[in-house]
Amino acid sequence: xxxxxxxxxxxxxxxxxxxxxxxxxxxxxxxxxxxxxxxxxxxxxxxxxxxxxxxxxxxxxxxxxxxxxxxxxxxxxxxxxxxxxxxxxxxxxxxxxxxxxxxxxxxxxxxxxxxxxxxxxxxxxxxxxxxxxxxxxxxxxxxxxxxxxxxxxxxxxxxxxxxxxxxxxxxxxxxxxxxxxxxxxxxxxxxxxxxxxxxxxxxxxxxxxxxxxxxxxxxxxxxxxxxxxxxxxxxxxxxxxxxxxxxxxxxxxxxxxxxxxxxxxxxxxxxxxxxxxxxxxxxxxxxxxxxxxxxxxxxxxxxxxxxxxxxxxxxxxxxxxxxxxxxx
Amino acid sequence: xxxxxxxxxxxxxxxxxxxxxxxxxxxxxxxxxxxxxxxxxxxxxxxxxxxxxxxxxxxxxxxxxxxxxxxxxxxxxxxxxxxxxxxxxxxxxxxxxxxxxxxxxxxxxxxxxxxxxxxxxxxxxxxxxxxxxxxxxxxxxxxxxxxxxxxxxxxxxxxxxxxxxxxxxxxxxxxxxxxxxxxxxxxxxxxxxxxxxxxxxxxxxxxxxxxxxxxxxxxxxxxxxxxxxxxxxxxxxxxxxxxxxxxxxxxxxxxxxxxxxxxxxxxxxxxxxxxxxxxxxxxxxxxxxxxxxxxxxxxxxxxxxxxxxxxxxxxxxxxxxxxxxxxxxxxxxxxxxxxxxxxxxxxxxxxxxxxxxxxxxxxxxxxxxxxxxxxxxxxxxxxxxxxxxxxxxxxxxxxxxxxxxxxxxxxxxxxxxxxxxxxxx
Numbered sequence: 001x002x003x004x005x006x007x008x009x010x011x012x013x014x015x016x017x018x019x020x021x022x023x024x025x026x027x028x029x030x031x032x033x034x035x036x037x038x039x040x041x042x043x044x045x046x047x048x049x050x051x052x053x054x055x056x057x058x059x060x061x062x063x064x065x066x067x068x069x070x071x072x073x074x075x076x077x078x079x080x081x082x083x084x085x086x087x088x089x090x091x092x093x094x095x096x097x098x099x100x101x102x103x104x105x106x107x108x109x110x111x112x113x114x115x116x117x118x119x120x121x122x123x124x125x126x127x128x129x130x131x132x133x134x135x136x137x138x139x140x141x142x143x144x145x146x147x148x149x150x151x152x153x154x155x156x157x158x159x160x161x162x163x164x165x166x167x168x169x170x171x172x173x174x175x176x177x178x179x180x181x182x183x184x185x186x187x188x189x190x191x192x193x194x195x196x197x198x199x200x201x202x203x204x205x206x207x208x209x210x211x212x213x214x215x216x217x218x219x220x221x222x223x224x225x226x227x228x229x230x231x232x233x234x235x236x237x238x239x240x241x242x243x244x245x246x247x248x249x250x251x252x253x254x255x256x257x258x259x260x261x262x263x264x265x266x267x268x269x270x271x272x273x274x275x276x277x278x279x280x281x282x283x284x285x286x287x288x289x290x291x292x293x294x295x296x297x298x299x300x301x302x303x304x305x306x307x308x309x310x311x312x313x314x315x316x317x318x319x320x321x322x323x324x325x326x327x328x
Numbered sequence: 329x330x331x332x333x334x335x336x337x338x339x340x341x342x343x344x345x346x347x348x349x350x351x352x353x354x355x356x357x358x359x360x361x362x363x364x365x366x367x368x369x370x371x372x373x374x375x376x377x378x379x380x381x382x383x384x385x386x387x388x389x390x391x392x393x394x395x396x397x398x399x400x401x402x403x404x405x406x407x408x409x410x411x412x413x414x415x416x417x418x419x420x421x422x423x424x425x426x427x428x429x430x431x432x433x434x435x436x437x438x439x440x441x442x443x444x445x446x447x448x449x450x451x452x453x454x455x456x457x458x459x460x461x462x463x464x465x466x467x468x469x470x471x472x473x474x475x476x477x478x479x480x481x482x483x484x485x486x487x488x489x490x491x492x493x494x495x496x497x498x499x500x501x502x503x504x505x506x507x508x509x510x511x512x513x514x515x516x517x518x519x520x521x522x523x524x525x526x527x528x529x530x531x532x533x534x535x536x537x538x539x540x541x542x543x544x545x546x547x548x549x550x551x552x553x554x555x556x557x558x559x560x561x562x563x564x565x566x567x568x569x570x571x572x573x574x575x576x577x578x579x580x581x582x583x584x585x586x587x588x589x590x591x592x593x594x595x596x597x598x599x600x601x602x603x604x605x606x607x608x609x610x611x612x613x614x615x616x617x618x619x620x621x622x623x624x625x626x627x628x629x630x631x632x633x634x635x636x637x638x639x640x641x642x643x644x645x646x647x648x649x650x651x652x653x654x655x656x657x658x659x660x661x662x663x664x665x666x667x668x669x670x671x672x673x674x675x676x677x678x679x680x681x682x683x684x685x686x687x688x689x690x691x692x693x694x695x696x697x698x699x700x701x702x703x704x705x706x707x708x709x710x711x712x713x714x715x716x717x718x719x720x721x722x723x724x725x726x727x728x729x730x731x732x733x734x735x736x737x738x739x740x741x742x743x744x745x746x747x748x749x750x751x752x753x
Contacts, residue, residue, distance in 0.1 A: 075445065076441070077424060077442065078445040097727070157591070162583035163581070272726075272727070273730045275736070293441040
């Protein structure tokens with residue numbers, strides 16, 4: 001509880017690096033002096049230059065170029081391009097695979113966000129408790145987040161193979177005599193399989209994120225709540241969940257943005273099939289644009305995709321903040 | 329001396345930062361490519377030629393060793409990237425930035441862009457093209473002008489397990505599709521899974537059917553589709569309808585839409601399916617993973633009124649960079665690559681089915697029938713014959729073929745979707 005005893009004005013003074021005079025007049029800033037002023041601020045901000053440079057060179061400039069190329073017939077092989085206006089955008093909106101890709105991409109992003117969040121929070125609570133071998137269990141839970149998701153996708157093609165020789169089908173057959181199940185050859189089971197592997201590979205990472213926030217909740221809160229007669233579920237609902245709200249915002253934001261940009265897992269696990277059932281927008285960008293050498297079209301796709309991801313992510317962030325404010 | 333000691337003095341700091349920058353640049357460049365001569369020799373006279381391959385160093389070594397032996401004064405700056413997407417992307421970046429090698433590979437996936445962008449030299453009339461197979465030259469050509477020198481091709485056919493076929497009294501794959509389906513029925517009745525094919529792309533069996541149809545039309549089928557005088561619906565509906573009978577009549581599992589090519593091959597290798605469709609790249613794997621398997625490859629059976637054919641295409645060709653300042657050396661390098669000695673080395677090292685006039689390749693016994701067909705030019709692959717929107721059509725072809733096998737699309741519907749894709753591309 002001591003963390004809330006610092007007065008805000010004192011905190012600001014400490015942050016500015018000025019001497020604190022409790023109860024006295026506000027500290028005076030000296031311009032150009034050794035302890036403050038624009039030179040010092042500029043000195044601090046100079047440390048941002050590498051980051052800003054990287055951001056401009058690797059993000060803003062390519063983004064501007066992409067926007068420019070989206071109005072041209074740039075092939076990637078010659079800089080002699082022609083302005084084609086909105087033609088690239090028109091072709092995208094009449095492409096049937098785009099709609100199929102859009103449907104699965106949104107469904108995947110929402111499903112993985114919901115399932116991972118629902119599993120990662122209780123998992124983090126469980127991992128926060130003391131038990132024998134806790135460190136080992138934490139490592140095992142976190143491990144699937146380490147290997148490349150593309151490699152995991154290839155491995156899971158053997159596990160989820162719809163043939164009788166598939167690993168999971170063999171296990172089910174040995175245990176129950178049922179199957180084989182068409183995990184990757186039935187459209188709905190294929191969609192579910194992609195979500196399953198995504199959840200398996202990321203739930204540990206997000207549980208660790210929640211765990212970090214859980215460990216910052218003072219134990220005093222729970223002690224007081226216990227004395228007041230609050231049950232475990234009440235403590236979770238009224239203490240843990242509100243104080244995890246910032247973590248939920250961060251976790252769901254990351255899950256949504258990464259879910260909308262997903263490419264490697266569905267591509268390696270199902271190749272986008274059966275049919276278009278697990279086809280993603282990014283796969284469409286790569287196939288229609290980059291692989292085909294139609295960079296103008298790919299750029300238009302990327303621009304629309306960036307705007308869509310930005311809009312969805314911003315909405316989700318605002319919504320999360322509102323919920324966060326409400327439950328706190 | 330610590331890092332702090334180094335950076336505390338102006339001169340040391342400059343040296344340190346310079347070294348750091350140089351190190352970073354060197355690391356970045358090394359990450360893009362290697363620039364060595366795998367053979368280890370050459371370069372004594374100072375002349376150099378650069379070559380960007382999609383074969384790795386190990387596979388390229390026999391050829392480059394031969395070059396170094398024959399041309400000790402000319403070093404080859406060798407670099408490579410793995411096929412296909414990574415190679416295409418790396419080459420495209422280098423072509424655009426003017427740093428492409430003197431000689432590089434032209435493939436089905438980039439030939440249109442390289443020729444359209446005037447990035448490759450017209451090889452018409454060059455002496456080294458005289459022994460090149462007409463089919464190979466035409467694959468990497470336009471308007472009768474070859475832009476790539478391809479010395480090998482591949483062909484895919486029906487692989488069959490002799491032991492399983494003998495259980496129903498058959499000693500090979502029949503030559504007509506109806507007889508092939510009858511054989512499948514006999515195998516099924518005997519409790520043997522007749523056929524497996526991973527539907528990860530437009531079918532190689534359909535490619536064989538279309539190849540025979542294209543040959544019967546004098547090689548004009550795709551030209552007609554792309555100039556609008558014919559359609560996919562007109563040309564593809566019947567071959568697709570015949571192919572999908574494998575699933576409609578219960579000879580193959582519909583789960584084939586959810587497996588990889590390797591998984592399909594493994595089912596065949598383990599004797600869980602009597603027949604499959606495969607290319608020469610699968611043969612070495614089968615020889616090592618299923619040493620006791622007695623198998624061979626046959627041509628794809630003929631549809632009514634057609635002929636047996638193979639799915640296949642010319643291997644990537646060697647192209648000369650139009651902006652290279654080493655045109656003469658580049659031509660000398662291509663002359664070397666077309667020589668019987670090099671073609672033989674490639675056949676022996678990579679198992680390539682070479683197609684040049686002055687060398688008869690030695691192939692695995694299982695591939696003898698395929699090799700004959702390949703060298704005769706009886707190969708066809710739609711993706712190679714398409715002149716635009718190849719990847720988009722391929723993407724549609726994969727998705728629609730899977731829907732067709734699942735029973736949620738008709739052959740005519742799939743062909744019509746191909747037409748729609750072409751129209752919107």
